[in-house]
Amino acid sequence: MASSLPREVKNVLVCGGAGYIGSHTVLELTRQSDSTVYILDNLSTGYEKTIPKSDRVVFINGDVSDVDFVDREVFSKYKIDAVMHFCALIVVPESVTNPLKYYDNNVVGTLRLLQVMQKHEVPYFIFSSTAAVFGIPETSPIDPSAATVPINPYGETKLVVERMLRWCSEAYGLKFASLRYFNACGADKEINIGECHKPESHLIPIILQVALGQRENVQVFGDDYNTVDGTCVRDYIHVTDLATAHIRALEYLAKGGKSDVFNLGSGLGYTVKEVVDACRKVTGHPIPAVVSPRRGGDPDSLVAGSKKAEEVLGWTRKYDSIEKIVETAWRWHKNNPHGFDHAH
């Protein structure tokens, strides 16, 4: 396919490219551009099986925070034109009990990467941020300009990096886009890759494990929130649509767009009960649900205002209903009930 990226963006480094969102982005880069894609991943939470077999994809097994290694084996060897950075710890409750681990990995790790990038004068950086930077939002849908008051260390570490990027942009001319994901879910429609966390903590994979008979029921964490049915509202966005947004963002920067932050969601909120219902409909399984106590750190509702990403980046979504998203996740989970362990 003809490249949608400007000619000068020949080599894109995807840090964390064997993870869930990273691997879908690598795939879209191979589909939507002519660039060579370099994947840097230490396979701590990612899977080698996600890596496409293509002469335009180069896998480098290593740790993004190992400055010497990254300098020697990546930036000194290849002329990298742009970096997409997906490596991060993402489990909110763990960040509350072990904040230093999160600051070390998410903040220090990114700082080290930026230092090597600066040395090699890499101009473009696409950063995986999160809706967790908002904390408990005052408005819905949430505009990217809304106040950022994280309520957990995970969100805080992402916000620290967002702020660091602004100063790097002023001081060194780095061009960046911070992309705040809402709830990533679903799986590629054609290739056998999908969502697999160990242990699993995300809602849709857990519900589908019930449908597969691997769990007896899904626990609904709290039904006394200030929402239509008392369960939390989230904005579920298909991982392929998220992946595409990274390519739009890089195009935008490479064509002279100014560094900025963007929200990425569908603008549609679904309660936990509505997500369970959608999964019942798609799978045909009764999926027993049990109301359980609230989980710490859950805001009532998080729905993205994504107009800015649409208007400024020209981002469009392919998936606009929860059922269509769940269908792709179900295909992956049915074909790979043990995740990547036995995947082919």
Ligand SMILES: O=c1ccn([C@@H]2O[C@H](COP(=O)(O)OP(=O)(O)O[C@H]3O[C@H](CO)[C@H](O)[C@H](O)[C@H]3O)[C@@H](O)[C@H]2O)c(=O)[nH]1
């Ligand atoms: O077994 C479960 C799992 C989840 N939930 C509920 O389902 C909703 C979605 O939970 P997820 O764990 O799937 O996702 P989160 O909204 O907690 O987290 C997402 O958004 C966060 C920022 O808000 C982080 O970015 C995180 O990595 C990302 O997955 C929440 O209300 C949660 O309480 C349940 O009721 N039962």
